Amino acid sequence: MALAVMIGLAGSVVAAPAVADEPAKGPAWGACPKDVVTKTVVLECATVPVPLDYGEPGGEQIKIMISRLASKNPGKRRGVLMLNPGGPGGSGLAFADDLASFGLPASVLDRYDLIGMDTRGIGHSAPVSCGFTADQGYLGNIPPYAVDEAAVAEQAKIAKAVAEQCAAKDKDGRLRHVSTANMARDLDRIRAALGEQKASFLGYSYGSALGAAYASMFPERSDRVVLDSNIGDTHLDQAGMRRYALGMEDTFPDFAKWAAARHETYGLGRTPEEVRKTYFTLAEQLDKKPVGEIDGRLFRLATFAALFAKTKYGLTAQAWQSVRDGDAVRASQLAAAAAPSPADNAWTVFLAVTCNDVEWPSDVRSYQRAVAEDRERYPLFGAASANITPCAFWPYEPAEPPVAVVDEGPANVLVVQNRRDPVTPHRGGELLDEKFGDRSRLVSVDGSGHGVYVIGDNACALNTTTSFLVDGKLPERDMSCR
Incomplete structure (x- = not known):
């Protein structure tokens, strides 16, 4: 990593211990902030103090805001189920409501108090x-x-400028302390504040990394852990980012098959192979001559994003038509999908966690080689996910090594993974399951898109995960769900 960029701001950071000190008293529950909007349930919120720097536990404290959807059946209540919707950078205060609206089983709602939160750096938790x-x-x-x-x-020039901008804006020195290891320590502080001996966890996407870190740093304090749509480790590194391209190659055939079956409507190709050819034709045309606000880069990014859920297929096919026909006004919807309004806080946390967790290569030439390799290996999207990021120029050294997945401890980890997922491909689930060893079981789902439990529509995966959360029944071996 290039540490010459404003190295003076980095300072020295003491590696923090895994054990989080327990707070003296529990949280004071009350109404949630007005921007925590719910549709299905009513939540209550509170804050839990944690050290900004766990290397100095008696130093500056920050407040982590948490939410609670309490079990209404004390006789069946087991404990708390901490939630994370992904990111890093996603607010989780309203996530219990999201899951309830998706149809989270009543048996799970009875079994646990659902605990959402804004992890450190996000939203109402000392935002950066x-x-x-x-x-x-x-x-x-x-x-x-x-x-x-x-x-x-x-792109290296842009990435370097972004890293410098983040350092310049970090007036209070909080950015370097936003990491997966510290978020896992915060989870343990929250567990202790709630008066629980153990805590269960349900995390999606990046939430799989946070849950894996918690189960590894505090194995005897983790109860039932569900890791859904897995990035493959406790952190996102260059290899993990490059797997986005593998995920698109895995998942694009589902969209291509869908579009081919609707050729009479959209005219994108009569076979999946023809739809794939249309993708490359449109992308290359846009590389040379954009249509309105959409160029080849945005076209590829928007198509990648469309693979997250089949509900996006129709709008994407319509936007492809607009690009093909040179309709700049209608094609702008594709640009809007690819370039959302800047989410400053979310993007900042993503960068902080990703760059703080592990050291990234700093040599521009190494990214040029990676892009060339992945352009051939994964032609749909490889030259994007292998490209250089601000982590190459991040001004802060990692404070500690990335959390290692621990295979010694209770067998209490269920890894749930679609076989076709654009951003967390099936390989990520395999990797995490391999690292946990006998502690985990992998449930591979013959499904497409990002998110399995409750969010997806696979009955086998729903039943298996619910059984584990409610009754603690971990499958005897890795299994597949058709």
Whole structure:
């Protein structure tokens, strides 16, 4: 990692211990902030103090805001189920309501108090900011598709400027303390504040990394842990980012098959192979001549995002039509899907966690080689996910090594994974299951998209995960759900 960039701001950070000190008293519950909007249930909120720097537990404290959907059946209540919706950078205060609206079984609602939260740096929990603005042109945390080496070099300039901007905005020195290890320590502080000997956990996407870290750092304090849509470790590194391209290759055939079956409506190809060819034709045309606000980079990014859920297929096919026909006004909807309004806080936390957790390569040439490799290996999206990010120029050294997955401890981890997932491909579930060894079981689901339990529609996965959360029944071996 290039530490020369404002190295003076990095300072020295003491590696923090795994054990989190227990707070003296429990949280004071009350009404949640007005921006915590719910549709199905009523939540209550509170804050839990935690050290900004666990290397100095008696130093500056920050407050983590948590929410609670309490069990209404004390006779069946087991404890608390802590939730994380992913990111890093996603607010989880209203996530219990989201799951309830998706149809989280009543047996789970009876069994646990659902505990949502804004993890450190997010929303109401000591938020951090790089100061991203709408006119800045920063597209978020997936780098753009690079058509050649020059495009990687140009992106390196943007990435370096973003890293410098984040450091300049970090006036209070909080950014370097936003990491997965510290978030896992915060989870243990929350567990203790709630008066629980153990805590269960349900996490999606990046939440799988946080849950894996918690189960590894505090194995005897973890109860039942469900890791859904897995990035493959306790942190996102360059290899994990590059797996986005594998995920798109795995998942795109589902969209191509869907579009081919509707060729008479959308005209994108009569076979999946023809739809794939249309993708490349449109992308390459847009590389040379954008249509309105959409260029080849945004077209590829928007198509990648469309694979997260089948509900996005129709709008994506319509937008492809607009690009094909040169309709700049209608094609703008694709640009809007690819370039959402800047989520400054969320993007900042994503960068902080991703860059703080592990050291990234700093040599631009290494990214140029990776882009060239993945452009051939994963032609749909490889030259995007292998491209350079601000982590190459991050001004802070990792405070400690990334959390190692621990295979010694209770057999209490259920890894749930779609076989076709654009951002967390099935390989991520396999990797995490391998690292946990006998502690975990992998449930591989013949499904497409991002998210399995409750969010997806696979009955086998729903029943298996619910049984584990309610009764503690871990499958005897890894299993597949048709």
